[in-house]
Amino acid sequence: MKFVETFHLYPFLDTTVSLAAAFILGTLIGAERQYRQRTAGLRTNVLVAVGAAAFVDLAQRIAGSTEAVRVISYVVSGIGFLGAGVIMKEGMNVRGLNTAATLWCSAAVGACAGTDMVAEAALLTVFVLAGNTLLRPLVNMINRIPIDDRATEATYEVSVISSREAMPQLRDLLVERLELANYPVSDVVVADRGDDTVEIVATLVSTAVDPHEIEAVTDYLEQQKHVSNASWDGSTKD
Structure with missing residues (x-):
């Protein structure tokens, strides 16, 4: 059986840690998006993070770091198409840009987790959550400032x-x-x-x-x- 030949306990545990980290961190990002009733909510952000982690981890296990870097570039371009799907134009207004950017960041979190950089993935998650929550009062304050022609x-x-x-x-x-x-x-x-x-x-x-x-x-x-x-x-x- 091919499974017996390809299965190795320690690499498997390493993949488990990567995917679990991507799942947990993607859940944190997605929960905030779900709370604000955004188009891409909890499940979407989790799947993006886990999918990115899986592809990068797979490439690294099969062909090493060089191929993992190449797959990361493919993940970045692929997420661009996914992000475009949540951007909608309503008259002169464009909605969904922040949601698309959050998906992009979720993919980055997954890529970090897939390369076993779990601490970096957690740090990036903190910054993403800070950008979507802590900056909101500042955005609202700026929007209330009257425009001087x-x-x-x-x-x-x-x-x-x-x-x-x-x-x-x-x-x-x-x-x-x-x-x-x-x-x-x-x-x-x-x-x-x-x-x-x-x-x-x-x-x-x-x-x-x-x-x-x-x-x-x-x-x-x-x-x-x-x-x-x-x-x-x-x-x-x-």
């Missing part, structure tokens, strides 16, 4: 709605007033709005702005003849 780099657009006949003059006036306020224009687009009305949109060179200065420009333009509306808007690059 003057300190935020974004793409800003100034829009003027006017009659088609007055468009050339107003387009030049728009660029002139923005440059006088030290906001250079990178592009100007004219869109047809129908009923002899056009929209002139000037995109500013990426910079930080003072809302009061931009509003002063739009207020001035809105007072001009043939202008029905003038406004501005900004969106962050990230």
